[in-house]
Amino acid sequence: xxxxxxxxxxxxxxxxxxxxxxxxxxxxxxxxxxxxxxxxxxxxxxxxxxxxxxxxxxxxxxxxxxxxxxxxxxxxxxxxxxxxxxxxxxxxxxxxxxxxxxxxxxxxxxxxxxxxxxxxxxxxxxxxxxxxxxxxxxxxxxxxxxxxxx
Amino acid sequence: xxxxxxxxxxxxxxxxxxxxxxxxxxxxxxxxxxxxxxxxxxxxxxxxxxxxxxxxxxxxxxxxxxxxxxxxxxxxxxxxxxxxxxxxxxxxxxxxxxxxxxxxxxxxxxxxxxxxxxxxxxxxxxxxxxxxxxxxxxxxxxxxxxxxxx
DNA sequence: CAAGATTGATGCTTCAATCTTC
DNA sequence: GAAGATTGAAGCATCAATCTTG
Numbered sequence: 001x002x003x004x005x006x007x008x009x010x011x012x013x014x015x016x017x018x019x020x021x022x023x024x025x026x027x028x029x030x031x032x033x034x035x036x037x038x039x040x041x042x043x044x045x046x047x048x049x050x051x052x053x054x055x056x057x058x059x060x061x062x063x064x065x066x067x068x069x070x071x072x073x074x075x076x077x078x079x080x081x082x083x084x085x086x087x088x089x090x091x092x093x094x095x096x097x098x099x100x101x102x103x104x105x106x107x108x109x110x111x112x113x114x115x116x117x118x119x120x121x122x123x124x125x126x127x128x129x130x131x132x133x134x135x136x137x138x139x140x141x142x143x144x145x146x147x148x149x150x
Numbered sequence: 151x152x153x154x155x156x157x158x159x160x161x162x163x164x165x166x167x168x169x170x171x172x173x174x175x176x177x178x179x180x181x182x183x184x185x186x187x188x189x190x191x192x193x194x195x196x197x198x199x200x201x202x203x204x205x206x207x208x209x210x211x212x213x214x215x216x217x218x219x220x221x222x223x224x225x226x227x228x229x230x231x232x233x234x235x236x237x238x239x240x241x242x243x244x245x246x247x248x249x250x251x252x253x254x255x256x257x258x259x260x261x262x263x264x265x266x267x268x269x270x271x272x273x274x275x276x277x278x279x280x281x282x283x284x285x286x287x288x289x290x291x292x293x294x295x296x297x298x299x300x
Numbered sequence: 301c302a303a304g305a306t307t308g309a310t311g312c313t314t315c316a317a318t319c320t321t322c
Numbered sequence: 323g324a325a326g327a328t329t330g331a332a333g334c335a336t337c338a339a340t341c342t343t344g
Contacts, residue, residue: 010264010267010268012199012200012202012203012215015271016271016274016275016283016286016287016290017174017177017267017270017271017274018199019287019290019291019294020170020174020177020290021174021178021217022217022294023170023290023293023294024167024171024174025217026294026297026298027170028171030297043312050162052162058326058327059326059327059328060325060326060327067172067175069313069314070326070327071313071314071315071316071327071328071329072312072313072314073327073328074327074328074329075312075313075328075329076312076313078328079312091326094321094322094325094326095320095322095326096320096321096322096325096326096327097321097326097327098326098327114160117160117167118160120167121165121167123297124166124167124293124296124297125293125296126296127292127296128289128292128293132289135285136286136289137169139278139282140166140169140170140173141169142277142278143173143275143278144169144172144173144176146273146274146275146277147173147176147177147180147273147274148176193334208305209304209305209306210303210304219335219336220305221335221337221338222335222336223305223306224305224306224307225334226334226335228306229334241304244303244304244343244344245304245343245344246303246304246305246343246344247304247305248304248305248306
């Protein structure tokens with residue numbers, strides 16, 4: 001494929017990564033705005049959402065599933081710990097590992113965030129039928145697999 | 151819908167926004183890594199990709215389509231201008247507006263970035279048929295419309 | 301006064317280096 | 323020496339305030 005063909009091939013508006021970036025940025029920005037009155041940020045949401053499922057995660061696990069760079073997590077968790085939302089603890093099996101636990105205040109905050117996140121998701125997917133949503137899930141899973149395989 | 155039902159409804163792994171965040175973060179991170187040897191960042195890519203289509207954009211236009219917050223743009227463009235990649239100019243019609251133009255060096259850099267971006271897209275969409283890709287385009291467009299309607 | 305863009309202060313993120321435990 | 327996590331220094335982003343033009 002020549003450069004000229006590459007150029008023609010990459011029509012910005014028709015590029016999946018570009019469109020996904022815009023959709024994601026928009027959803028995140030809206031959620032961020034709604035979280036602000038709660039004194040929370042989008043990062044708080046991501047951490048608490050993962051802990052809601054995997055309480056007692058290690059930092060490495062959190063970094064992976066909360067989509068936060070490993071090296072950003074320490075200070076983010078320090079802030080959240082100071083706010084009383086999470087608690088850090090040493091792992092008894094592995095002294096290198098640190099486990100993160102959600103506090104009652106963290107759970108309470110998560111309960112207030114959850115409807116906001118669902119609302120934005122539903123607004124984005126308005127008019128999209130169940131089978132289309134499922135197809136989208138599967139496609140996104142496939143993309144994730146493809147990327148991780150590389 | 152009760153809170154308990156909301157809770158059950160929001161299965162993290164099955165949430166479109168969550169999956170899209172992970173896929174997008176992964177693609178962006180990989181592109182960022184490949185751009186680094188060129189001395190460029192993901193932000194450079196976004197700006198140059200929009201200018202490749204809309205040379206002479208205003209700052210407002212760029213902020214919107216390059217998915218960069220308006221207030222971040224001034225200093226980002228100052229850096230890119232210092233690097234000789236873009237050039238800013240006052241709009242003759244509207245004295246408030248500033249137009250941004252890509253330089254030959256900027257275009258040259260874009261030509262080197264483009265195959266990298268396409269490569270990552272193709273890797274993510276490996277094994278995804280043309281009609282599925284088109285369905286995905288349409289769905290993402292719909293989501294964008296839904297979000298903008300709110 | 302509204303729209304477009306920039307700037308000052310602050311806070312967060314990031315890279316690389318470091319520390320600890322395995 | 324490798325894996326898990328933290329920290330110091332530097333760069334970047336963000337909010338609010340500001341400047342300029344319409």
